[in-house]
Amino acid sequence: MSGPHLHPAPGRRWQAGSLRLRFLCAILLWVAIGIGGIWYSATRVFARHIELQYHDELYGHVRELADLVTETGDGHLRLMRPLSDPRFLEPLGGFYWQVTVDKGDTLRSGSLTRGALDDNVAHSPQVFHAVDSGPTGPAITYGFTRLTSDRRVIHYVIATDKRYLDQAIAGFTVELSVWLVVLAIALIGTGLLAIAFALRPLDRLVLAVAALRDGRGEPLQGRYPDEIAPLVSDLNAYVAENRAIIERSRVQAGNLAHSLRTPLAVITDEAETLAGDPQTRAQGNVLLQQAEAMAQQIDYQLARARSGAAARTSGRSSPLPDVIAPVLSAMGRLHRDKLFRLQLPPDFTAKVAVDPVDLAELLSILLDNAGKWARTAVTVTIDRHPAQVRLRIADDGPGMTAEQIATACAIGTRFDPAMPGSGLGLAIARDIAEGWGITLNLTCADADGAQAGGLVAELLIPA
Template identity: 55%
Template sequence: MSEPRPSLARRWGWNSLRLRLLLAIAAWVVVGIGGIWISAVSLFARHVEQGYHEELEVHVRELAGLIRLQPDGTPVLTRPLSDPRYLVPMSGFYWQVNVDGHAPLRSRSMRRGELDEQVAHSAEVLHRIDKGPSGPAITYGFVAKGPQGQDVHYMIATDQRLLDATIADFTRDLTVWLAGLAVTLLLTGAAVVLFAFEPLDRLALAIGRLRRGDRAALKGKLPYEIAPLADDLNAYIAHNAEMVERARVEAGNLAHSLRTPLAVIIDEAERLSRDPRTAGSAQVLLDHSQRMAQQIELRLARARAAVSGALPGAVSRIDEVLPSILSALQRLHPGIRFDLTQPSDDPATLPIDPTDLTELLSNLIDNAGKWARARVTVTVTANAAGGVVTIVDDGPGLTAEQRAMAGEPGLRFDPARPGSGLGLAIARDLAQAHGLSLTLSDRSDGLAGLQVRLA
């Protein structure tokens, strides 16, 4: 089965480095773009306002230079101002000249309203925001003395809306461009994050394949920063596998070295049991020798399970192990029918060494064969986690109390039946060492018998 990629929610969850890095990028983009937006709008507004003010001050001085007072004091304009907008009706650009005792002289653009001559109350050019002919206006003005000593008020005004519109147009265009830049930066940041973390995804998939047993080592070209990690992990796996193999060899050697003298002791005890004078002592030797044999088998099985369970990447296909087991047990239990049902298109697997799986299933199916009346059914199903093996016999089954005690070393519910009482104990140790679940229950169809599920 193929190792699925981590889900999108997991890769981009709150505990994800991708999300943290992308949030950091987003924060810097927001702060940077926001700072640029605020600074640019502020600078542009200040420069535009300064330009308007300088322009109006020039125009009001130009207006003063173009006004002539007739002998009776009536103001006249010698020629139009250089800016033609003062000639367009209600253009937002206006001028006005007031002379005491005479009607105001206004620009052609001022079709209605008037400018307040109070703005022009000083010999210096002053300005303020005042009510104009077409709304709030930036008004400049100053007062000067005429040939006859009369006050001449010169005023120039521009609608505030024109300045606001210029700033608003710039702000809108700047916002669109900066928003586009922010989106581009965020997308680029996301692409950089995806590209940067892609080797970690490949490493995770490689470790998954290693854990399933599809690979014996991490392979593939990785970035310089990650390659040492993969190399060290490969070295650790190789060293661990070597230790496991040595432990298995030592366990086998220990078993051989103990079984040989123990067999001699048992043989001598059986010989002595035939003599009435030594029969009692011989029986004591036989009893203790059998206990020693049971403990040797149990301890060796647990040692093999411990070292095998520590090795990553162990995996077995169930369909490759079961046929030989059933063939051997069929000869051991000739009166029992062993039926096997397993998928052919999607082979089921279990995360356990093939040797340990063979021993585990042999003990379970052998135990079922000992208690069955006529039939043992072995069913294999594949699932997302690998596979499940269900063993069902048609024997008397076990009570709830017996199922709770089953698996204790040396426990035999029926001493008359052959066996040492170690089969379930060894099976439980192997299953536990490899992280497998081993459960005993009544048959799901309600008939008599025991159902064992290994997953």
Template identity: 45%
Template sequence: MSGMQAIARLGLRARFTLAILAFVALGLLAVGLSASALFRSHVEKVFHAELEEHLVELIGLAEVDEPLRGPLGLARPLSDPRFGADRSGYYWQISRDAGPPLRSPSLAGATLDDRLAHSAGITHVRAPGPAGPAMVYGTTRRADAGDTIHYLVATDTRHLEELVADFRRDLFVWLAALAVALLGGAALALRFATRPLDRLGAAIAAVRAGTLRRMGDQWPIEIAPLATDLDRLLDSREAMVTAARIEAGNLAHGLRTSLAVLTDEAESLSDQPAGATLFAECRRIARQLDWHLARARAAAGQGPVRHTRLPDALVPLLSAMTRLHQDRGIVFAANGPPVGLVIEPEAFAEILSNLLDNAGKWAGGDVDVQWASDGGTVTLLVTDDGPGIPADALERLFVPGVRLDEQVPGHGLGLAIARDLAESANGRLRLGRRGDGRPGTTAELALPAGQDTAMGGSGTRGAG
């Protein structure tokens, strides 16, 4: 997947989050850099003003023996005590064309380059100093004897750099705290702003699950048109489903009447081979007719779906299966907590009838049904103690018409129908080996749990 495709698939929250992160990062970086540059400029101006004042003070305190061109001196030390401290980083120097210079104690024997003071005007430059780069202020004065007096005042640039570094450290700590506060506030604002989208998703899921009929009208103005259109679509589809159900009911009524006559006639002839076959086929047609009607109701997907309760829904199924397989003595049992399933009872009965019937055909003696709730899903396990199913045949059995053994009664439609109904109810159905390692097969049916699902224990055993 390319980068553009990945960006295109990002959710709204992710897009807003990335945009906010970029905005905050770039904004605070710009603030930090500009504030640091502004602070440096201000501090440099302060340093330059102080050095110029010290230079003027040095000129005023200098004592020059003009007639004798004797040693240089100061009337008193400069007012800033840092000039008198050894290696303090603040220096001054007075020199003339001939003779030794007069230097501040802070120079500790080092010398400033008197060529940096080369004019009567005050000049300042950055030049090497005794302890590294320095800011140097200088000027010259012409003595009466004709020689030139050089006045120099300097300070190490490390003092400026240390101030700027301290400011930057404090500034960026403060900006980091500000970034955290801004991002936290943005996250809260984003959560508040996108809450209607969460509600929209939950409402759509509730409509699909059948716990909500319509989207309603309590939406922000940006979402309200979408909710209104969805409700109109639901109304239209519900009207279509209602009309289809009426037509299916009318067709079923007409077929049932004729089928009932055929079934009665076939039952009267059931003592003959042809009559028995006809009677069995009539019952199969009746069952298929009932299934298609139940599937139509389950797959409609509009309006509240009737919930199925366990273990109540299993009691008649287990009883029927026990009677169906009583000649082989198969025992059907079930155990699990009381739960609700979001599926039409008819669809659930059709699914479990197929699973239980298949398990009963292959079981050696026992068929066990267990279920448990995990979050929003209820998982049912239908396990038999038969010979099991080869791994390569587990998925093929869901293809309509595929049968594992042609000698066993059946039409190869039951599992396909069961999976179709399970998926129509937003569930899943799959086959596998028993989990305890013993021979046999387990059918795993997962269905959405109803809101009234409760934990507890219950047991049900089929009656003979």
């Protein structure tokens, strides 16, 4: 008997341990390493490159400055013409120069309207550079010395605010980061598409296996990639083999039960003869009882083999009012003097996760009992709950006591010898209910005060 089973719903596909999640983690790691690596190396290379260019420029400026300064005849210094870069004229604009002679003049750029540059960096005829504090924040300074004709030292200093360099690097880093984020999103997006594309055959396989369990589509249909095609064909072979084995065992069980019937009839016959003779009455009655118990077991096994065989070929979900209607009308014909009523909420439809053949058999058993013992009417009510459908079959007959209810589902139990029956109905009903995860409750209507007397069989069926 196939029980209820859950197939992965779309939301459950990304659960911990799923292939999708593994692929996603791999892609995220891959993108993080790739994008992070590009970001780090590109910002480093750019910063180095722009720094070199910046320093080159400053070196050029300090040399230019030295070439533009000349000595006048009276030992003073004079700038022949302004520096080529006009930024040295903008007051406190961040570009400065200064020329000092020991015990003599100091010349300053037009931009240096306040303060002075530290000429420590200009301490040798070789060009040196340093980061000093300038008039408008930290500055990169370049400087060197020359001698005047009367052997005094001239200090040439050029300074540029460091923030210009920092701003250029920061601007580049921000722009690069934006582009890399866009690239990362595009990579992850295409990664997700790739996952969906690569795992599509597995999704198809899941659906095909679900169809197989539902009794549709057998064997597994469709073409699968080379990696899972062997799995599919093995699964098909396994299912076919399994099915054949189950079928064979079922036929054998049926045959065995059948073949026992005739000898059992002979034994019953002999037992009746013995029971008719006053001398052997006691032994005869024991034999009769045992033979009856054996006959019940045989009938039960035959009934289970038959209903199991039917379930194999039908589906795993039943539309609710549709399955009940034919059973109800059949019961109406079988118990002509009883009224069968169906009470549904307006516009009620529901699908329950139970094979329709099994469900119809379960309902037939309970409705047949209700029809047998009802005085006038049997009422079926159905209502929906979030995860299940509740179905109640109530009759207005004598009902059962609590002790009777406790044993009613055992094979061969009967409490009313006047009524025909084999005592197997409830045993089979309980079996079917257990196989499909249905809760079967028998109560007496007395107990919950809904009706006078009568049995209520309640089914809680998974939706």
